[in-house]
Amino acid sequence: MPEPHTSFGARLQAAMAARGPLCVGIDPHPGLLQAWGLEDDAVGLERFSLTVLEAVGEQAAAVKPQVALFERHGSRGLAALEKVLAAAAGAGVLTIADAKRGDIGSTMAAYAQAWLADGAPLAADAVTLSPFLGYESLRPALDLAEQTGRGVFVLALTSNPEGASVQHVGGEDSVARRIVRAAAADNAAARDAGTLGSVGLVVGATVGDAPARLGLDLAGLNGPVLAPGLGAQGATGADLRRSFGPAFGQVLGTSSRDILKAGPDAAGLREAVARTLEMVAG
């Protein structure tokens, strides 16, 4: 019989307890590549990403490669991403592929295979998903993540101001609230087992009082909350505490550009992560 997996929720919970509640984004923007003296090509992407991983992998609870910035280089960019994901796995650093996938169920199964199957070239520890086709359309990914000990982060309240025009709709029964409720139901077994569930949500660090105004029970989610928006988008550690209240302990803050601009010097990157961690943990 195959060994049972330790769930993503449990692994992330342990990493956050050991290293602090910070995820470092690996976003190789063309401007950053140039500032680091790298070419805007697959070699540059790989060098950039491995530099980040080697410098700060041990400080972060997870790293989050932004898939779009690899995809813009086609197959060579994706080959670079495969190497980065493999290097992180080898170094024991959890990876969240920020791919924001979502599709009708039959095709969703293929996206799930791509990011969450054992042995898949692009397998990460978790992937971000978009529930715009309906939360249940994500079921193939939710099921495969559970089978393989991986996780997902479903967009609920995104960090961009335009997100409100969809996510806040519905008053008492807002779109965001439905997503939170559905994810909490999927984490019920983990709650009963006393661990953090593997179905996480994305709620931006920039959303202010929206979680309270919309009545989101994020503490009841019993899963991790990935909170992008720190630094470059203007959010602070104090914003996280204000927005998430009793769910603050589940929050994994994430920052990309604000940390990455300190590279390529490894000491500079480490200092930027330490400063961000201090701001988040308070």
Ligand SMILES: O=c1ccn([C@@H]2O[C@H](COP(=O)(O)O)[C@@H](O)[C@H]2O)c(=O)[nH]1
């Ligand atoms: O609501 C969301 C969901 C994802 N993101 C992603 O996080 C990083 C943020 O980068 P910064 O440089 O720290 O602003 C980026 O990859 C986004 O696609 C988000 O910002 N908001």
